[in-house]
Amino acid sequence: MRKLTELEIEQALKTLDGWALKEGKLCSEFVFEDFKSAFAAMTEIALHAEEIQHHPEWCNVYNKLEIRLFTHDIQSLSMLDLQLATIINAMGRNYKVKRIVPETVNAPLLPSS
Numbered sequence: 224m225r226k227l228t229e230l231e232i233e234q235a236l237k238t239l240d241g242w243a244l245k246e247g248k249l250c251s252e253f254v255f256e257d258f259k260s261a262f263a264a265m266t267e268i269a270l271h272a273e274e275i276q277h278h279p280e281w282c283n284v285y286n287k288l289e290i291r292l293f294t295h296d297i298q299s300l301s302m303l304d305l306q307l308a309t310i311i312n313a314m315g316r317n318y319k320v321k322r323i324v325p326e327t328v329n330a331p332l333l334p335s336s
């Protein structure tokens with residue numbers, strides 16, 4: 224799996240609604256109507272994640288879901304992170320959600336190796 228270049232990441236962020244870079248990870252937050260909808264969305268995401276063998280880091284508290292995408296195998300972002308973010312965006316349209324774009328943390332775009 225290839226690391227995305229800084230340029231590729233910048234380009235992707237322009238087209239990916241609702242996502243921002245936070246400490247090198249692709250991050251987004253959703254606020255659902257209730258816990259049941261949040262968990263239903265998580266179940267749906269989980270099935271897609273299994274399909275592409277790429278899994279989110281996430282934190283759910285009641286109706287809130289924070290998602291971080293990162294490719295641990297290469298300690299960087301890869302096309303799989305963009306693919307999963309795109310799937311999640313498409314799915315999000317089926318739920319009544321409020322979308323929160325996390326504030327970008329001004330860390331280097333890519334971790335120095």
Ligand SMILES: C[C@H](O)[C@H](O)[C@H]1CNC2=NC(N)=NC(=O)C2=N1
Pocket residue numbers: 276277278279280292293294295296297
């Ligand atoms: C062998 C297996 O495909 C890998 O361990 C996958 C599984 N899911 C993964 N998910 C994420 N987010 N990053 C990875 O590097 C990763 N690796």
